Amino acid sequence: MDPKDHDERTARLYTALLAGLPAEALTTDPDVTASYAADMAAFCPAGTPAALVLPRTAEQVQHVMRTATALRVPVVPQGARTGLSGGANATDGCILLSLVKMDRILEINTVDRTAVVEPGVVNAVLSRAVAEKGLTYPPDPSSWEQCTIGGNIGTGSGGLCCVKYGTTAEYVLGLDVVLADGRLLRTGRTTAKGVAGYDLTRLFVGSEGSLGIVVRAVLALRPAPPRQLVLAAEFPSAAAACAAVCAVMEAGLTPSLLELMDGTTVRAVNALGRMGLPETTEALLLAAFDTPHAPEELAETGRLCTAAGATAVVPAEDEAESELLLQARRMSLPALDALRPATMIDDVCVPRSRLADMLDGTAAIARAHDLVVGVCAHAGDGNTHPVVCFDPADEDEARRARASFDEIMALGLSLGGTITGEHGVGVLKREWLARELGPVGVDVQQAVKKAFDPLGLLNPGKLF
Known part of the structure; x- marks a missing residue:
């Protein structure tokens, strides 16, 4: 494109957007737009955006989509950009639509046990707000202090509590969604039950902004459980x-958390946070219970761990010690990230019965490529996060890192698993999504995409 034509197109877009937006909500400054152009994923290209919009109302989002449709400009929705698959990365000439300023908690209803929120509400902010009313919003991704509810919905996020409480999808009752042509669609319900029509709400959860822009969400809440107690084995x-994980689940126990850190991760956490975790262990399992019978359930879990070969089983003595262990687990990804200049974080979920095969296979891949790969896992639901540590300035090491990442995903599929349990597909795993779904699955999903976004303007280049 001739630079003059590009400038004229950008000017036309800016004028059209400004007709329905306050000036402070819009910028085309290349330094500012570049700072919003990518999320936290490695090996994911990002284009050069034409404009950045930070709306505060649903009406402003509608104006953006009407303008984008009229001028045939792609739109990339964004939350806090804590994603790990390139799902929020810019494409050339796009409008970046950052929803972080739509951050109001509109309602917390203690009778219906629901919260109504805008997409820019930070997960931890909502969790603390509902806790003040004796309720809880269970989904708790590791980035919960930064990530937004809109981003959580876009990727179908999980967290440490999934083994007992499930993922974001289980808590989204209804949505207000701005469609590609600017119309406002309301899906779902505010009632405890409801099966009227197709379940469009579930369709939008995990769609990574490719079908519409979430501007309001009705979320289910639960009564706050007792404080959980944690055991380390x-x-x-x-x-x-x-x-031990398999034994705990087979015994019918329902931990609120069942997390695993391999030896590489344990040592990385100690190096970063001086946590005093056992350096000689090859795997550390954290189990937690949040019921009135937690001490008895922890004792039974300890017996099962010992029978499975645990060399030490240490129950936390109080809530403070339990929180310290959970802090160590939440530190896993930053700690591994500190080992080398860059990391690639995989997100392969396998059946619990194949978890050992997944971890042993990942270790073999790391050895074959002479790389450091640490694994932390939501072991209770089979969701592993192998973290490939490498130096992108070393061309050969970067090549080996990418190869190992692909081999780990292939391993997960061979074990009956999926390429992503909670991080999404984005740019990083497009090829692998096609392998997992197969030709018929891809055709059906692309038909759904076309029905909602016939011009292909919403988050192009992601998923497919």
Whole structure:
């Protein structure tokens, strides 16, 4: 494109957007737009955006989409950009639509146990607000202090509590969504039950902004449970820890948390946070219960861990010690990130019965490529996060990192798993989504995309 034509197109877009937006909500400053152009994923290209819009109302979002449709300009929706798959990355000439300023909690209803929020509300802010009323919003991604509810909905986020409480999808009752042509669609309900028509709400959860822009969400809440107590168990191998996970689940226990850190992750956490975790362990399993019978359930879990080969089982003595152990687990990704200049964080989920095969296979891949790969996992639901640590300035090491990442995803599929449990597909895993779904699955999903977004303007280049 001739630079003059590009400038004229940008000027035309700016004028059209400004007709329905306050000046402070819009910028075309290239330095500012570039700072919003990508999320936290490695190996994911980002284009050069034409404009950045930070709306405060649904009506402003509608204006953006009407303008984008009229001028045939792509739109990339964004939350806090804490994503790990390139799902919020800019495409050339797009409008970046950042929803972080739509951050109001509109209602908390203690009778219906619901919250109505805008998409820019930070997960931790909502969690604290409902806790003041004796309620809880269970989904708690590791980035919960930064990530937004809109982003959580876009990727179908999970967190540490998934083994008992499930993922974001289980808590989204209804949505207000701005469609590609600017119309406002209301899906779902505010009632406890409802099966009228197709379940469009579930369709939008995990769609990564490719079908519409969420501007309001009705979320289910639960009564706040008792404070959880945590147990830590050391194992001489990841396979032994995975055997303990299977034993806990087979015994009918329902932990509120069942998390695994391999030896590489444990040592990285100690190096970053001086947490005093056992350096010699090859796997550390954290189990928690939040019921009135938590001490008895922890004791039974400890017996099962010992039977599976644990070399030490240490129940936390109080809530403070429990919180310290959880802090160590939440530190896993930053700690691994500190080992090398860059990381690629995988998100492969396998059946719990194949968890040991997944961890042993990942270790073999790391050895084959001479790389540091640490694994932390939501072990209770089989969701592993192998973290490939590498130096992008070392061309050969970067090549080996990318190859190992792909081999880990292939391993997960071979074990009956999925390429993403909670991080989404974005740019990073487009090829792998096609492999997982197969030709018929891809055709059906692309038909759904076309029905909602016939011009292909919403988050192009993601998913497919």
